[in-house]
Amino acid sequence: MLSDPKTLIAQLAIACAFIALSALAQGQLAEPPDDSFNKRLNGQFNGQLALQHIAHQISFGPRTADYVGKQKTLNYIQQLLEPGADQLVVQPFSAHGLSGNNLWASFYAADSKQKNHPRIMLAAHWDTRPIAERDAVAAKRSEPVIGANDGASGVAVLLEMARLLSSQRAPVTVDLVFFDLEDMGNIDNLPFSIGATEFVRKNPFYRPTAGVVVDMVCDLDLTIPQERFSRDSAADLQDQIWRIAQSQGATVFKHHKGTYIEDDHLPFLRAGLKVVNLIHWPFPRSWHTSGDTIDRCSADSLQQVGRVISEFIYLQREPL
Template sequence: MNERAALSSAHRRRRRTAGTLAVAAGLVIAACGPDTPEVDPSTLGTRAERPAVRGDLAYGLVQRQVDFGPRVPGSDGHRAQLAWMVETLTPLADTVFTDTFSHTTKEGVALELTNVHAVFGPQKGRRILLLAHWDTRPTSDQASDPADKAKPVPGANDGASGVAVLLELARLFHEQAPPTAVELLFVDGEDYGPTTDDMFLGARHYARTRVTESPPLFGVLLDMVGDTDLRLPMEGYSLEAAPQVVQRVWGLAQQLGYGTVFVSEVGQRILDDHLPLIDAGVPTIDLIDFDYGPGNAYWHTPLDTPDKVSPRSLEIVGEVVAELVYRNR
C-alpha cells in the first residue's frame, strides 16, 4: 500500500488513540491494528430478493453533481446541489428534511451548512444509517503544481461517489421497502478544512443533535468509493468500533463475488465522518479507498474528475450495501 499524506495543519486523515503507536507521518499502521475477523458464511443467510443496483445510473449521478461545479459551502454549486438532492429524494423517501446549522472556522469564516435526511420507514426507532458527504474541498492542497493549489476540487470521487451510491439505493428502497428502516444522511462540511477543526462538521452536528434522541442500530459511511481501481481494506477504526458490522459487510462481499474489491486486509486508521458517530456510541464503519490514483495523486487535486470514476465500482459498493440492508431483519 502506498504511503499516505501526513495529518498536518493542511491534511485530513489519521488520528492517534489510546493504544495506537505514535507513528511517523505517512506510515501505514495496519500492523498494529486488530486482526482480520473471521467470517462464517453460515451466518450470512441467502441472497436477498431485491432490485439490482445499476452502476450506469449511479455514474450519471456523479456526473450530474460535478456539472454543478464545486460544491464548496456558500457557492452556487453548493446551493444547486442542495436543491437537486431534496428534489430527487422527496418522491422516493417516506420523509425528507434538511437540517441547517452554522459554523465559524478558525479563520473566522462564517459557514451555513445543511445536512439532508431521507428516511425509509419510521423516523425513530430501529434503523440503519447510511451516510456520505456532499460538499467538496475549497482548495486543491495536494496538487503537485503550485498554480493548482488554490483551485477548488471537482469532487467526482471525493464527495460525489458516495452521494451517487446513496441516491441509487434510494431508488431501490422506493421500489421495494427494506425490512428495517433506513436513514440516508448526506452530511455537509466534511472537507472544508484546512485543519480537522473545520472538517466533519455535518457528522459532528448529527452526532451532537440527533443520536441521543434516537440512535441508529449501526452506520455505514461511503467515502471515495468510485475509483476505477477500487480496493477497500477494513478501515482500522471501523474494526475497533464495529467489528461485527465489518465482518458482515466483508462476508457479504465475499459471498457476492467481490472479494477482490472488499479485500480481507486491515487498512489504515482514517479520520472521517464515522468518528463523531463512533464517539456518540453508534457503531459505524467507513468504506473508503484512500489510494486514489498513482501515489494518491488525484486526492484533493483538480484531477478528481468523472473519468477517474468507474460505474462498476459504484455498482459493487451499492450491491454490497443493498444486500446488507435487505438481509437485516
C-alpha cells in the same frame, strides 16, 4: 480563490462526453460470482445510474460556499429524495464560523407497524474541498476540487439506494444522511467532519442500530480495506459487511486492515454507535487535486459497493 471558468467548462464537457460514451466503453458490467440476492431484488443497484449521479453533481460545479453549484446540488438531492422518502428534513447549522446544511431522508420499514425493528443509517458527505492543495501544478492549489470521487461518489451511492428503497421497501428503516462541510479539515485550522459532528450534536436521541459511511468509492482501481477506527469500535458490523462482499465476489473489498482515517463515522463512534467507514485506501493520486474527475470513476466499482450495501439492508442474515 475562484476557479478559472475555462477549466470548469472543460471539466464539465469531459463529464458529459464520458457519460455519453460510458455504456459503449464499459459494455456489460461483470456480475459477481454469487449475486443471487441482487437478482431477486426488484431493480438491482445499477452502477451506471450511480455514475450518472456523479455527472450531474459535477456539472453544477464545485459544492463549496463560493459557488452556485452548492445550492444546485442541494436542490438536486432534495428533488430526487422527495417522491419516495417518508420523511425528508434539511437541517441547517452553523459551526466554526461556517454555515451548512445536512439532509436526512427516512425510508420506513416494509412493516412499519412493527416496533423496535432495526434502523440503519447510510451516510455520505455532499460538499467538496475548496482547495486542491495536493495538485502537482502550484497555480491550481488554491482552486476548488471538482470532487467526482471525493464528494460525488458517496452521494451517488445513496441516491441510487433511494431509488431501490422507493420501489421496494426494506425490512428495516433506512436513513440516508448527507453531511455538509466534511472536507474543510486542515484549512485555517478547521476540523474535518463538521456537518457530521453537528448532526450528532443536534440529534442526541437518534440511535441507529448500525451505520455505514461511504466516501471515495468510484475509483477505477478502488480498494477498500478494513478501516481501523471501524475495526476497533464496530468489528462485528465490519465483519458482517465483509462476509457479504466475499459471498458476492466484490473484489474492491480487501480482507486486510487499512489505517485510521478521520471521516464522518468518527462522531458516531464517539457517541457509542456502531458505524463502519467504507473508503478507498491508500487514497488515490487524484485526492485533493484538480484530477478528481469523472474519467477516473468506474460504474463497476460503484456497483460492487452498492450491491454489498443492498444485501446488507435487504437480507439480514445476522443480528445487528
